[in-house]
Amino acid sequence: MREFLVVYLKGFSMGSADVVPGVSGATIALILGIYDRLIRAITAIDPRAFRSAVRVSEPAERAALRAELERIDATFLLALGLGIGTAIVVLSEVLYTAVTEYPVPTYGFFFGLIAASAFILYGEIDRWTGRRVTVSVAGIGLAAAVTGVTQAGVSHGPAMIVLAGAVAVCAMILPGVSGSLFLLILGQYEFITGTVSAFVDGLFGLLTGEGLASVFETGTVIVLFALGAVVGLFTMAHAVRRALERYRVTTLAFLVSLMVGGLRLPATEVSSNLDAALRADLAVAVVAGIVGVGTVLLVDRYTDGLEYAKPHR
Known part of the structure; x- marks a missing residue:
């Protein structure tokens, strides 16, 4: 139980970082010394190995399921x-609340991060090679273009929510x-x-006699996002990890360039929310x-010297 609580608190630290753009939960995992264990556990998961759960009433299948849970370090992941x-x-x-009511300092903070x-x-x-420069320019252009489109208005439909969950989970791979x-x-x-905030408010509202409509609506979005994260965990995250293993520096150049292109959004949010008191x-x-x-x-000071990189190529 003590180890469970320690890992839980480390997870809380990772989650706190993940909520803030510009700070990676994987970086916090690196600082806390659980990055390698996390990657091993994630990549060890094979959904096909859980077929024994269907026949869990049988002793042999129950033993097989228990062995599989131990193999993937399920208690740690939980x-x-x-x-x-x-x-x-x-x-x-x-x-x-910060991004909706205090957009100027909040997005200014995000920009700095x-x-x-x-x-x-x-x-x-x-070392910068022609290929690395090319993928960097492509990454900056892609992120800037996508950001421009999404700022003009973007769907929050089921497909986009699933995609967002799948893409966001890839951040677990690279500090x-x-x-x-x-x-x-x-x-x-x-x-x-906003959806997570409304979901929590809806749960508390149930205690005061409010209906289930709000909880069901926001809960559906959260389930879709979680579904996207699971799909991304078994597809996109593995693809990113293989790319990092084989072409680490080139992949890193592309991912970091996405960050640079993404700076368009906080910069635009700051400029569009400046009022008459411009200087202030x-x-x-x-x-x-x-x-x-x-x-x-x-954060970088505390990660300096911590090794997580794969061989350069």
Whole structure:
């Protein structure tokens, strides 16, 4: 139980980072010394191995299921997942309030986080080749283009929510890249944090006699997002991991360039929310950005020297 609680608290720390664009939960896992264990556990999961769960009443199948759960480190994943989920639920309302009621300092802070993270990760690239420059330019252009489209208005339909979950979960693979940043680029960040906040409010509303309609509506979105995360875990996350193993630096250059292109969104949000008191608001945004940069530099200081990289190619 003590180990379960420790892992739960580490998961809470990861989840707290995952809610904030520009700070990666994988980076926190690296700092806390559980990154390698996390990657091993995730990539060990094989849905086909759980066929024994259908016949769990049989002793042999029950023993096989227990052995499989031990093999994938299920207790560790459960504790970590509960911690991450708790943090997301607790902090989503705070972040939703921040982006809707205080957009200038909030997006200024996000800009600083993302820019500093990109700068540090670009430092991981030891040598720039033609291919790396090409994929970097493509990454910046792609993220900037997608951000421009999503800012003009984007669907929050089932397909987009599933896609957002699948893309966001890939951030678990690479320290420094934030899943929340991908939600920003896809235009889903405010919607998802608002939905989680409304879901929690709906659950508390049940205690005061309110109906199930709000819980059912927001809960459906959360289930779709979780479904996307599961799908991404067995598809996109594995593909990113293989790309990192074979072409780490080129893949890193592309992912970091997505971050740079994604800076268009917080910059636009800051500029579009400046009122008549331009200088005062702009100063607040700049200070918030500096705080964001300082936060990333502090995290980077504690990860300096921690090895997670695969051989360069």
